[in-house]
Amino acid sequence: MLTHWPCPQSSGKILEEMLAKFDHPGRPCVLVIPPLFDEHNKFRRQIIEIMRLLDDLEIGSAMPDLPGWNESTALLAQQSVGVWQAAMGAAASHCEATHVLTFRAGVIFAPPSLPGWAYAPQTGAKQLRSMIRAQVIAAREAGADESSDTLMQSARESGMVLAGWDLGAQLVRELEQADEVSLGSLTEITQSELGGRGLWLRAEPDEDPEQAAALATLVAEELVAP
Amino acid sequence: MSSNPVTDNSATASEQTDMSGIGKSRVAIDRDLKAIIADVLGLDADDVNEFTPQTGLFGDLPELDSMAVAGLLTEMEDRLDIVIEDDDVDGEMLETYGGLLAFAEAKIIEG
Numbered sequence: 001m002l003t004h005w006p007c008p009q010s011s012g013k014i015l016e017e018m019l020a021k022f023d024h025p026g027r028p029c030v031l032v033i034p035p036l037f038d039e040h041n042k043f044r045r046q047i048i049e050i051m052r053l054l055d056d057l058e059i060g061s062a063m064p065d066l067p068g069w070n071e072s073t074a075l076l077a078q079q080s081v082g083v084w085q086a087a088m089g090a091a092a093s094h095c096e097a098t099h100v101l102t103f104r105a106g107v108i109f110a111p112p113s114l115p116g117w118a119y120a121p122q123t124g125a126k127q128l129r130s131m132i133r134a135q136v137i138a139a140r141e142a143g144a145d146e147s148s149d150t151l152m153q154s155a156r157e158s159g160m161v162l163a164g165w166d167l168g169a170q171l172v173r174e175l176e177q178a179d180e181v182s183l184g185s186l187t188e189i190t191q192s193e194l195g196g197r198g199l200w201l202r203a204e205p206d207e208d209p210e211q212a213a214a215l216a217t218l219v220a221e222e223l224v225a226p
Numbered sequence: 227m228s229s230n231p232v233t234d235n236s237a238t239a240s241e242q243t244d245m246s247g248i249g250k251s252r253v254a255i256d257r258d259l260k261a262i263i264a265d266v267l268g269l270d271a272d273d274v275n276e277f278t279p280q281t282g283l284f285g286d287l288p289e290l291d292s293m294a295v296a297g298l299l300t301e302m303e304d305r306l307d308i309v310i311e312d313d314d315v316d317g318e319m320l321e322t323y324g325g326l327l328a329f330a331e332a333k334i335i336e337g
Binding site: 134136138202 | 264268294296299304312315
């Protein structure tokens with residue numbers, strides 16, 4: 001289930017990154033793209049649960065690490081949206097993905113050629129805004145007079161560690177520009193379709209079996225009745 | 227006595243006119259804001275529904291720490307379709323539920 005894949009890096013080299021995968025040769029294979037940063041950590045357990053449920057329904061799935069994600073040893077500060085989009089395209093080919101399922105801001109990296117679903121899609125700009133806000137609030141609590149505008153300006157020019165994530169200037173600028181969700185051929189899945197509360201709101205990583213089952217069922221039903 | 231129903235009717239009509247101008251009624255904003263608080267802080271929806279304008283928030287709710295404030299404001303922006311600036315965030319806005327509701331209403335009217 002845990003394996004690795006040859007992933008193109010920001011340096012142009014190919015290095016192995018981790019890949020969580022359930023194989024069902026001859027059946028659909030869903031490329032799973034997790035959310036970014038803290039939301040990735042909060043969702044990972046739930047995403048694996050969804051992949052297991054798809055596995056029970058004989059649907060393959062694959063969730064690749066990209067450079068700077070999860071177990072990757074590549075430096076986050078050296079990454080960009082472009083590097084990640086190219087890497088996700090390579091992962092789709094490597095895994096022979098037939099569909100894609102994105103979570104939150106993961107929608108930014110969906111290979112345009114694949115049909116599929118975008119769960120609770122979030123723009124890069126809003127993702128960045130919430131990290132900047134957390135940084136401003138933390139700074140003000142520490143007695144520093146910080147503002148979103150000056151932080152943003154500094155992050156755009158020279159990168160910044162935001163809420164513990166070391167973002168390079170190029171990544172900051174690209175996320176800021178990703179201010180609209182582009183669904184392309186993807187079908188949006190809203191939180192209200194799954195019921196319950198979005199797991200990205202929880203303070204700690206968590207799981208919700210009912211939401212996982214609802215999402216897996218929705219995907220499976222659309223795969224058998226296109 | 228006979229004039230009372232007439233007065234009540236005109237007050238209701240006037241309220242309805244005001245609300246259609248705002249686009250989203252106070253009742254709807256109240257409902258949405260309580261749902262957001264319950265979702266972000268992981269509180270029981272029934273408990274949040276009992277919030278009054280005097281219910282204390284920041285400093286009173288242990289779940290509402292500074293990182294939860296960041297999450298709350300972001301989720302308010304998303305679900306109420308408003309933009310919250312740094313300067314909007316002060317002690318008064320987060321002190322009580324009534325303060326936060328008044329802030330949300332003002333932002334929705336402004337937007």
